[in-house]
Amino acid sequence: MTEFISNAVQNLTTPMILFFVLGFISTILKSDIEIPQAISKILAIYFMIAIGFKGGVEISKTGISSGLYDSILSSILIGIITPLIAFLILKYIGKLDNVNCAAISAHYGSVSVVTFVTAISFLNGKSIEYHGYMVGMMALMESPAIFVSILLVRVFGSQKISALKSNYVDLLKESLFNSSVVLLFGSLIIGIVVGEIGMTTVKPFLVDPFNGVLTLFLLDMGMIAGQRINEFKKVGLFLGFFALIMPIINAIGSIILCGLMKFSIGDTLLFSVLAASSSYIAAPAAVRIALPQANPAYYITMSLAITFPFNIMFGIPLYYSIIIFLG
Amino acid sequence: MTEFISNAVQNLTTPMILFFVLGFISTILKSDIEIPQAISKILAIYFMIAIGFKGGVEISKTGISSGLYDSILSSILIGIITPLIAFLILKYIGKLDNVNCAAISAHYGSVSVVTFVTAISFLNGKSIEYHGYMVGMMALMESPAIFVSILLVRVFGSQKISALKSNYVDLLKESLFNSSVVLLFGSLIIGIVVGEIGMTTVKPFLVDPFNGVLTLFLLDMGMIAGQRINEFKKVGLFLGFFALIMPIINAIGSIILCGLMKFSIGDTLLFSVLAASSSYIAAPAAVRIALPQANPAYYITMSLAITFPFNIMFGIPLYYSIIIFLG
Amino acid sequence: MTEFISNAVQNLTTPMILFFVLGFISTILKSDIEIPQAISKILAIYFMIAIGFKGGVEISKTGISSGLYDSILSSILIGIITPLIAFLILKYIGKLDNVNCAAISAHYGSVSVVTFVTAISFLNGKSIEYHGYMVGMMALMESPAIFVSILLVRVFGSQKISALKSNYVDLLKESLFNSSVVLLFGSLIIGIVVGEIGMTTVKPFLVDPFNGVLTLFLLDMGMIAGQRINEFKKVGLFLGFFALIMPIINAIGSIILCGLMKFSIGDTLLFSVLAASSSYIAAPAAVRIALPQANPAYYITMSLAITFPFNIMFGIPLYYSIIIFLG
Amino acid sequence: MKKLEIIIESVERRKVCRLLEELNVNGYTIINDVSGKGRQVTRNDSELSDIMKNSLIIVVESEEVINKIIDVLKKEVLNYYSGKLFVSDINMIV
Amino acid sequence: MKKLEIIIESVERRKVCRLLEELNVNGYTIINDVSGKGRQVTRNDSELSDIMKNSLIIVVESEEVINKIIDVLKKEVLNYYSGKLFVSDINMIV
Amino acid sequence: MKKLEIIIESVERRKVCRLLEELNVNGYTIINDVSGKGRQVTRNDSELSDIMKNSLIIVVESEEVINKIIDVLKKEVLNYYSGKLFVSDINMIV
């Protein structure tokens, strides 16, 4: 417990997290700070390139370790099981309709790049190692949950859905060649190809300012999350609670899975953070197209305004403490 | 005098100032260089975060010195007196109507972040120390002049104004939680909290490229100022002259005040530059809302196209020479 | 030949080129990566400032060498002769109408800043020296081809053209004070004025992250080129072939000229790349205004989707190998 | 001629354009990134995913074609997504 | 139905939206960052403060509501700020 | 009053504005960066040069002035550049 508190305090006093809080507060104060959307978009691309590339260079150095196959397996397992659990909780405890269940499950089964980036920054701060291919695992975990959720809606039978078949083509494209999947895998492969020599040429742009740029990005994320918090009423108590508990359940499940797989502390933390994180860029776009009847106010608000802040502020140190505690 | 000339030449041959001149000239040549507004906005945010954060880290190192209270007092004094002087000069010498007097006074009483940033860059170039809390002083000096000016308009009686009461709510919000006030104070506090350890994580983004980014921003400012210069005719001779003299009056007044307070050379220069600078982001927005009858062509042109270039090119070295001369 | 292959492979495995390829592929996969236009624009400005400034600082160090006058002469020669050759090939071999001949010639006679920047990155990778004033040569070579092409149209007689005289005023302004000409020359002069002392203040922004930023920019260029490739059908086989052969002809011609002038390897490569490159920012805008009857689908697609990728991927190492081979 | 103004969630913009092209309209014009407020939520462009943004698409066509477009959009798009269709009289000069 | 097009300085956009909501309109659509020229200065979006930009707000409503909006805007906004109001006929299909 | 909507390639925007000012119109409003599809190519704003973008210019004026504008634009701009002109009825309230 004291372990967790000290980790949490340490995490909460990094510039990154504090700028997130500043963004959040400034929105509540109705301050007129405005980060142009062009900047948010390029920062998101920057992070995907930076972590993808760095992961690739790591792989080029260490080679592909035996753990890779276990990691791929774990990614797929987490990508399939977490939306399933979410769906069942929402349906049988929350009594939500199928479509909204599926929409929300898709978000909690998918992953958040910025949460992952913040976790990497957390690990760097503690000088804990992790495998370069973990970035690839994140890319692998983006889409399965979305398909699982749509499947669940169909299994639990909703006649209206079938009318939307033309949308499935869009959806498949959207998911397979989704910008984050392409950028993460693309940069990963480039990193593998160019290795350390390539790294020296781009380090002053992709590595050195990384934490600083994250500061600016989290300021922006804080503002976006803060704008959403007004919609909290629409979400209601059960879903608000779900948005706090589901990440913890997913994280603990993953930690146990990683324990069985004997992954390192670093990799375990990243897996647990990926499982705990919920998507707010890729999944909303896909879900809005695939499940238009679902209420966006639910899934965006939960993902962006509750789960994301929880994860980066308290979740990461909490999951870390649990990992240390369990061994 | 030779002191001033050598300082001015030195200042005019920094990349920052020369890029400002390039931007200015390119606009006059009707070149089609276009810096997107999204970039101008994010650069403005970058500078507020960077100087706020750096100031905070400085405070965390040196602690709060006894000079702080005197500095706060000076900030408030300058913030109240300078718009008053401006108003009286404009009304009794310039014979302007009350509303335009107040509008212009609000600008010259408030401050310009970029002028401050350029002054910091000037001090860094000369390795002169200044207190970290000076950034906080700037934030303190943003809004008082705006309220003083509105008060002056009411005191000098203009019946129409009272009709606009609904606007005052907007104005108060706009001024208190104004983006620059929030960003400057927020980053300052974050800097104090995270201290030097936090600084190391963000230095390659917030500190190292600072001057380089300023180069790009001043190129943009040069272009914006150049576009305004066409409106010079509308401003007229008296106001054009005022836009050159008022900064010098305010600077000298502040230098004397700082001498009484026994502030260091660095702090004195920054106070004089803050007093001399006129706002062209916060004040115009507030004034347009609070005093819609005032003519924007006056205050924006004066502030942006005359006072700002004067201050960064000649003002800063001039005020510095005066400080050195006076001891 | 093996020399060329090894150079090409080395070039193709830099992060810069690989990100270009990633951008290209992602567009073909219809991925939804979106680099906002505000970012493309500021990156283009960044590169012009960075190389202009760096060139200027180099000049301030080495002084103006005797080679300068020969270089200026070569620039002008290349700027006049290459559009002429292109025009004749297009007209007499391609049987194109005069207006489209001129439009395309203007592009191949003008230059591409990003191709030049990639060549500089290539030279840096090989630690080969080049003169700082080469940036100025690029600026000199932007506009002449555009005027030569318009002249050719008039010489080869097309009555309709004369009606557009009001456009010539726009065109002249557009070309002389074109944003790239102003930025390149402006930064060059600033670099000369501030010299190495000025360089230290902006190096962490304008020099260190240069290659990294190029990575991001080429990702974007890859996407833009990829979008154009769909229009390939409209271009047809002859023009497609022309877009590959013309750069090689221009490069070899320039290499021979540079040989006569006894330029260094670095300068010769840059001249050959400038001659080989075709404009896709300045020339299209000028040509669209001056020769509105010409079909933009031709010149933009050829320049952006064929010649640019060819040059940065294969052209640069090819011209380099030819230079080494010829002595 | 009639002018049809289509206000639609940005996520559906590509689909609407595809439908318009399938109907062989002579042309259309798109204003991206408009914000707005309707029965549902306020839409503005500060979101990271594009699902909270609107696009405005303008089509000028004969009454007949416009009616066809309206039918298709009602069936394929507007039953699930929020959006508005406005029609007015207009002359196409060129 | 009537379509009201409001061209207003961007600084007043929030206020106009607040007034529209107080009048309980069914909805409105905003195009930010339009530039223009009128009796006063040229407005374009290169300014750092937003005071030289325009916004275009579109409201489609019944004639009665539109008239109410016009009255309110004339009184509360347009006496001090530059701006234009245009009204035309339109059909709301959905 | 009449409302003229001019859709024109962005490269020609400055020229159109100059022509409008030479005709002494009371004002105009510009929406930059609209995309669209017409007889010719698809225009969107991802291009680096601006030649593949459109601008939308709105002029509200008397019928007489609008007709003059149309004549001038037809002669000076639209014979070479792609573009559209739409005219509709409108009331200028303020």
Ligand SMILES: Nc1ncnc2c1ncn2[C@@H]1O[C@H](COP(=O)(O)O)[C@@H](O)[C@H]1O
């Ligand atoms: N009465 C209206 N006038 C103008 N625009 C409207 C109106 N109602 C709705 N809209 C626009 O249409 C979008 C979708 O509306 P809705 O389907 O009602 O949520 C809104 O976000 C507005 O941009």
Ligand SMILES: Nc1ncnc2c1ncn2[C@@H]1O[C@H](COP(=O)(O)O)[C@@H](O)[C@H]1O
């Ligand atoms: N006749 C007009 N047609 C179209 N837009 C206009 C017209 N007059 C004014 N505007 C727009 O309304 C804004 C304010 O006009 P004004 O109040 O005349 O300065 C201008 O900046 C233009 O965007």
Ligand SMILES: Nc1ncnc2c1ncn2[C@@H]1O[C@H](COP(=O)(O)O)[C@@H](O)[C@H]1O
């Ligand atoms: N029928 C139409 N309705 C609306 N906009 C159109 C229409 N036709 C053309 N446009 C617009 O006008 C531009 C030029 O059209 P065009 O001259 O046909 O290439 C297109 O890019 C569209 O933005």
Ligand code: NA
């Ligand atoms: Na997850």
Ligand code: NA
């Ligand atoms: Na001041």
Ligand code: NA
């Ligand atoms: Na060339």
